[in-house]
Amino acid sequence: MAVTIKDVAKVANVAPSTVSRVIANSPRISEKTKERVREVMDQLGYHPNFIARSLASQSTRAIGLVMPSSTDVVFQNPFFPTVLTGLSEGAHSKQYALHMTTGKTEDEIFDGVVAMVQGGRVDGAILLYSKVEDRVIAYLKERNFPFVVIGKPFKDDEITNYVDNDNFKAGKEVTEYLIQLGHDKIGFIGGNLDLVVTVERLLGYEKALRNSGIELEDKYIVNDEFLRESGQDAVEVLLSLEHPPTAMVVADDLMALGVLNKLDEMGITVPHDVSIVSFNNVLIAEMARPPLTSVDINIFELGYQAAKSLIQIIENPNEPTKRIIVPFKIVTRYSCGHPKDYKEILV
Amino acid sequence: MAVTIKDVAKVANVAPSTVSRVIANSPRISEKTKERVREVMDQLGYHPNFIARSLASQSTRAIGLVMPSSTDVVFQNPFFPTVLTGLSEGAHSKQYALHMTTGKTEDEIFDGVVAMVQGGRVDGAILLYSKVEDRVIAYLKERNFPFVVIGKPFKDDEITNYVDNDNFKAGKEVTEYLIQLGHDKIGFIGGNLDLVVTVERLLGYEKALRNSGIELEDKYIVNDEFLRESGQDAVEVLLSLEHPPTAMVVADDLMALGVLNKLDEMGITVPHDVSIVSFNNVLIAEMARPPLTSVDINIFELGYQAAKSLIQIIENPNEPTKRIIVPFKIVTRYSCGHPKDYKEILV
C-alpha cells in the first residue's frame, strides 16, 4: 500500500489535516511545521493520491480530448500530432493531464464523452474537430460543461468557446494571390462540406473571385474527403473540363499531394502548367516536389491556445465566451506561377 | 450536483449497496429488483462516478501513455497517430480510457510518470518509445507497476513486456533484397543509436552483408536524428565518398524522403542511379516520387497489441512476461532497381 497523508502525519507528529494544508501551502501553517512535514514527505516518498483528491475537491485536473472517429481520415493527417503537441504543452504548463476517449463510430464517441463527463473524469473537454451538426456539442452545452472547440462551430458561434483561424480570410487571400499572378480560371478542391473549415475556405475563395469580377463556375469546385485519392479524382474532373483551370486552391496539404502526384502522372508540370496553393503547411508541403505554397495555420498554437483557454474557463466559471483567432501566414514556395499564356491544357 | 447511487436507492426503495450490486450485475440480486433499479437509473439519468469507484475499488480503468519528449522529432512522425489509433482501439475494446502525460524535457516526463503512477491515476502504462538507458523503465520495474514497451527494451528484454517487430530480421531481409538485385555497395542511414530500433536494423543490415561475403564499410553507415535534414546530410556524406553506394537502407520513411529530395536536387535519379528501401511504410512512402519500397511494420497492430496485452497483465497479475512480435512485410514499389552497370556516380 502506498504511503498516505496519514502516514506522513503520524511520523511528523501532526494531524492529517495539517499535512493536507502543507501540501496546499496554506499560509496558516507555520514555516517550521511546513518544513518538518515536507521533510517527512520526502523521506517517506509521499505522493498525493489524485483520485482521492479529485473526489474530495470535485476536480480532476484533467482535460478530456474528444477525437474524431478513429476510422476517420482526419487521424491520418499530420495536423493531428501537431495539435496534440500544442495541447499537451498548454495543459502541462498548468499541471493538467490529458484524457482521451475514442471510438470507431459516432455513437461510441458520444457515449465515451458522456461517460467521461458524467463520470467526473475530467474538468473540461476539447473537441478536435467541428462538424456541422454535432451531438457532442449539444450535449456539453446542455449540461453547461466547460469545453472548447478547435475550429469554428457551425452554429451558436457567439456562445461557444472556440479557437480557430480566419479561414474565410485565408481562402480569400490565397485566391487573391493567384488572381494577382494572372489566373482567372481557378479551381477549388475542398474537403467534406460537413466540415466548417471547408465551407469557410470555399466562401473566401468565392468572395475573392467575385471581388475581381471573375465569374463563379460551379464546375470548378470539387468537394470530397480529405484523402489523397480525393485529390487525384478531383484533378481528373477538373482537367477534363472544356476550359480546365490554370490554378487550384486545395484545402489540405495531403490532398494537394494527391493532386501533385496525379498531375505528375498526367505529365502536367507544376507550376509551369498549373499553379497550386494549399492549406496547413505541414511537413508534406515542404517535402513535396515542387514544394507547395501553403497557408501556415499555426497548428501548434491552435492546440496550445485551446488548452490554455479551457483551463481558464474551468478555473474561472464566469469567464466570458472565448473566441480566439490564431493568425495564419501564406508561405510561398514553388508551386505557383503565372498562367501559361492562358493557353489551355489539353488532356 | 450529479445524481448518485444514493438518489437512485431512495427512489427505488432499496439500499445504496443494492444499487451498487445491480451495477455490478451481482447474481445475488433478484431479477425483479434489478429491473426496478435499472429503470430508476434510466429515469434519473444516473451515471456512475468513475472517481469514487476508482477510490473504492483501487482501479481506474485507465492506461497511462508515456510519450517521448514533445520537442522530440518522433512526434513529427506519422508513426505516432497510427500507433495511437491502435492503442485507443485496443483500450476501447476493453473499456479502458487513455491518459497522457507529456513534458518537454526528460525530467518533466519522468516526474509526470511518477505523479501518474503514485497518484493512482492509471492501472498500467505503455511506453511509446524505447531508449537505451531509461529511468522510466527502471522506475516502473522497481515499483513492479504493470507496463508494456512498444519497441524492444535494450536490456532485461526477457523480463520486460514489449511489443515489437523483428527489426533485425527486417533489416537483414531488405539488405538481402538489395544484394539480390545486384548491389554490393549498400549504405545504411539510421536514426539515433540510442534507439534500440536503429541498432537492430543496423545489425540486420550488417549480418546480411557478412552472409554474402560483402565487406563492411564503416563509411557506408551514417546515424543521425530521425529528421529529414539528417537524411539530406547523410546523402551528401555518402555520395562524396570515393566509391559511393548504389543502394541505401534508410531506417525511416521521413528520412528517406529527405534522401529522395536531396538526390533529386543533385540530379541523381531513383531507382536508376540509386536504390532506396526504407522502413515504416507510412503514407509518405506511397506518396513519394518515386513511391518507396518500404517495410510495413504494421504500426496499428503494435499499438493494438500493446493495449490488449497490458490490460491482460493488469487484470491478471500473475500473467507471464509478454513478448509480442508483430510481423512485417516488405512492400515493393518503385525505388529499387539493378545497379547501373556498377558505374560509379560522380558528384
Next chain:
DNA sequence: TTGTACGCGTTATCAC
C-alpha cells in the same frame, strides 16, 4: 496555528 470530524460516491464485508 493546529486538531477534530465529516463528506466526496463508491465498493466490500459483514450481518440478517
Next chain:
DNA sequence: GTGATAACGCGTACAA
C-alpha cells in the same frame, strides 16, 4: 436476497 457500515485518501468547516 438485501441492508447497515466501514473503508478508500483527501479537503475543509468548525473547534480549540
